[in-house]
Amino acid sequence: MAAQKNNTLHTHITSVKKGERAFENAFQSVSRMILGQKIDKVMVNGKSTFDFQIFRESKKHIIGMYDEINSFVSFVKDASEGGSSKEMAFVLVGEPGNGKTFLVEYLCGIYRNFLSIPENRKYTFRFTNLDQIGGYGNIKTIESQTYEDPMVLAMNTHESRAESEQYLTRRYRVSDAELMQWYDNYRPLGACSAYIWNDIRNFTDGKIEDMLNFVEIVPVPLIESLGTVTGK
Known part of the structure; x- marks a missing residue:
């Protein structure tokens, strides 16, 4: 169970806030x-x-x-x-x-x-338990197609940016300075991630804690031949 809890978005955001993980651009x-x-x-x-x-x-x-x-x-x-x-x-x-x-x-x-x-490792997220939602055939898990940072998802948890900011401030007691620093690297979710996230939102009636049960945080692979970090 402990390993499972370490893969949650909540754990990742908390680790970034503590400085145990980095959220920064290249x-x-x-x-x-x-x-x-x-x-x-x-x-x-x-x-x-x-x-x-x-x-x-x-x-x-x-x-x-x-x-x-x-x-x-x-x-x-x-x-x-x-x-x-x-x-x-x-x-x-x-x-x-x-x-x-x-x-x-x-x-x-x-x-x-x-x-x-x-402490420097890059992370991304994947959507799990998609078989519960329906419409994805036999696919149960879909990884972010562009290895988006989990903090990008965190800044897009709600339908509007303002709601997402309020959620982070309230849930994680993020200061205005910290929030501004995070949002310096803000970007909307990619089309695929946004589509799936919206399906999850509809399935859970917009209950954010239920939505996050469909998210798992994983390290970005550093295999040179994949070109995921530095190109091929």
Whole structure:
């Protein structure tokens, strides 16, 4: 029974509120991963620049590329703070064989390792017991098709955003500052999730605690070939 209780949305929200689990976008995760490690100052071509040691750690690590790495870190840091970079893409341009692909693959590798640490792990949700509702054939469980974060579901529990905010404030005693921080990463549910959630709402007459009995929280798989976190 204990394992089952750990898979509830209630447990996940409580863990996020306590800081035991993270709710952040990819920019915030990558920024925290890089800036949380040692940073040295070095002289390159007569100029002082930062050397982020996370890119120099493994046996087969990145050599040089100071300008590219510093530009990338500035981009990610700005995006993580809600700057204009959040709406942009970072593009590496150069001749074949100059290390672009290696840099991307290295970054993806250390990011997957970072997410494998329990407090950094990404979670998603799946809908269970769908055979009780009907209309889904023999399908009993459907996972979020885009691995949506459970907190996205938490911010869309009710039909309106205002009702969802009130629910979180009342149920979890969330402060205005915490709520604002969560809703900085707000997004509506995807079409598939919203459709199923509405079916569950109708089946339970909108009773939120009954609705949550159809939700189970699971870790996002970090298998490289699946491309669920860093692409293939």
